[in-house]
Amino acid sequence: MSSVSPTQIAYLGAEPILVAVDCIVFGFDGSKLKLLIFKREVDPLAGRWSLIGSFVKKNEGITEAASRVLSELSGIEDIYMEQLHCYGNPQRDSGARVISVAYWSLIKVDPNRTNFHIKNHISTWIDIDAMPGLVLDHSKMVIMAINRLKERAMHKPIGFELIPEIFTLPQLLNVYEAIFQRDIDDRNFRKKIMKSGLLIKTDYKDKSTSKKGSFLYKFNDKRYKELSEIGYNFEI
Amino acid sequence: MSSVSPTQIAYLGAEPILVAVDCIVFGFDGSKLKLLIFKREVDPLAGRWSLIGSFVKKNEGITEAASRVLSELSGIEDIYMEQLHCYGNPQRDSGARVISVAYWSLIKVDPNRTNFHIKNHISTWIDIDAMPGLVLDHSKMVIMAINRLKERAMHKPIGFELIPEIFTLPQLLNVYEAIFQRDIDDRNFRKKIMKSGLLIKTDYKDKSTSKKGSFLYKFNDKRYKELSEIGYNFEI
């Protein structure tokens, strides 16, 4: 005598699928926007350039999976990361039915450091305007990520995620020029960014690029949060 | 004597997961933005309000799955639809590990028509400002979808997707007021929308709301495409 439910069970007949995450990792070398890519080590398509990714484990969130990949390869924990899009064409991976959730991220590249590894994958930073073909639909992902980055940089202060905590105005200008791939008038840029009140000027100068030296600033996170709460929108 | 590959196979050890799509369906009744929700018929949580969704089949794309759901319920084929976000918290569905890819869509509601069904699911249109609690993380999805809709409506001419092919300016104004949930100055709205050159004025008037009647317009898809190609950005 078992109790009988009049309803069906939601999961009856549902077919499980492999789920992966892929990470688009952007960096900035001082003048150009860079993308971190990897030599694929597994078949099919071993030896070809690829984004870094991983399958999502049974008891792991997708965001956690992406975070895991990023921290494994960089050793850094607090990386700016956003979900980009979920790619689910049944033909996208010829080897198996895999859907992939792509995440894009911004990291503060130390130009001296090139050893971004997961295990012994070979990686390299490439200019975003000199991208080689990537495996599967990874090139498509990158293009979408670049567009999303531009869109986001227009409305949120994320340029700061690509440069050191302490930076100069010319440095900040350079990031935005790299992101938007166009020249920005430095006088207008200065006015706009200073008017926002989001930069804290330090007493120090970076003299590596000029005799005069350029004042160092830091981003005012606290003020940005306060402003955001009362409906402020950052705009470049 | 079998050929031995020195590389591993990508899929070894990967754990398959259930993948679903959920659809946020927006409509417009002439004055308010509406959301289409359904009485859930399957356990767990049978009887509670829910978005409409489906599991993704083994050989079906995720976009196709979402399109399938939308056309099954509406009978309409060309519905404006965008991917929203992929939700993958392992605790989001207590019954099984399911990741869900949410899609949001805009449909031209015939106010007389209320019978949106999949099989015999009960559905209803509700005001977006009077949303009942929904199952799982569906309320979160709706909130995100409303924000995305506002964002999109600001930069793309999607207000048109919620009203008939032929419409009046006051009608169009009303859609945008409903989307942005604020009053819009009709004189400024007129100027902006007419300046874009994206409306084709017809010789006909809709006299249902006034003695004078209001001219009917249609959206100029062709011109919009042309403008988009040369870098035009629609803005409200």
Next chain:
DNA sequence: ATCTTTAAACGTAAAAATTACGTTTAAAGA
């Protein structure tokens, strides 16, 4: 025929934001 009523349609002036562009300044090295 004229008057009343009401949503639709139109216009203009002030304020704010954006764009374009030239000059001065600080510090090092000759």
Next chain:
DNA sequence: TCTTTAAACGTAATTTTTACGTTTAAAGAT
């Protein structure tokens, strides 16, 4: 003290946005 060079600063013209009042078309009442 002169030269050099990136950094820093300022202003006027243009464009966009905002705010708000008046006229018009057509139906229905008198």
